[in-house]
Amino acid sequence: MTATGRRIRKRKLKAEINVVPYIDVMLVLLIIFMVTAPLLNLGVDVKLPQVAAASVEQPRQQVVVQVGEDGALSLIQKDEQGPADKIALDADELLLRVAAIRNQNPNLVVFVAGDGAVPYARVIEILQRLRTEAKVEKATLLTSSPEPAQK
Template sequence: MAITPRRHKRRKLKAEINVVPYIDVMLVLLIIFMVTAPLLNLGVDIQLPQSAAKSIDNNQEPVLVSVDDQGNLYLTLGAAKREPVSEQELQTKVAAFVRQNPKVSVLIGGDKRVDYGRIYQAMVLLQQAGVPHVGLMSQPTDQSSSGKSAAHGRS
């Protein structure tokens, strides 16, 4: 019995992209980012001392200088994000910003666990930068009345 060679049917090539693996990868990445995004700590935890001072009503965003419990300095210029700064950077940036906006409020918020000398040092740096008045921030004594920080003790 003679074997006859079978003819193979030629299949046409498909020019399609299989997107199912790409969708799977994208879903995995989406889940990873959704889980890790809330875990990122973008702020600095500062526990302000409490006082019964009234909040300052100001139309312009103030310059905020924060001192954390380790004594590190952070600067928030207007609506910009808070950034860690050295003493020299603090002086330079605040001096330039105050020259552009002479009526801007400058506030210092120090963690209640930090040495007062470190806050005083920040006030001296601001004075050397040409800031005429510096306010101190605190938490209101009644947390339910206002979520804003109060500023008092302008010097």
């Protein structure tokens, strides 16, 4: 015993790992990856492929919604009698006309012909509006066949 009456205690060794520095390092790495990940996809030019699919049976009455390079819409109607009528319309008028044609012919097939320079979202928007607002069940994209190889 000591003069003060206290016992001498031996210190126990701690067998623990201090994880705070590891968590700090992990959070710093997480922030670095979160900042740099969006910068890795700067943009890729995509040239969409042409489709060499089999021809589909052409319906008697053809209705083609044409989306021009500037986003302007046109309605093209073809009958079995002869030439097509091409009418430039805005989106709401076009949907009303297509709905009226669909009321006369419930099995109407509408083709959406989008120019290659038109944003894809614009073409899909027109396609979706034809299906939802004009109630056209068979609305599809119109494609062209690939050019034959030059010899």
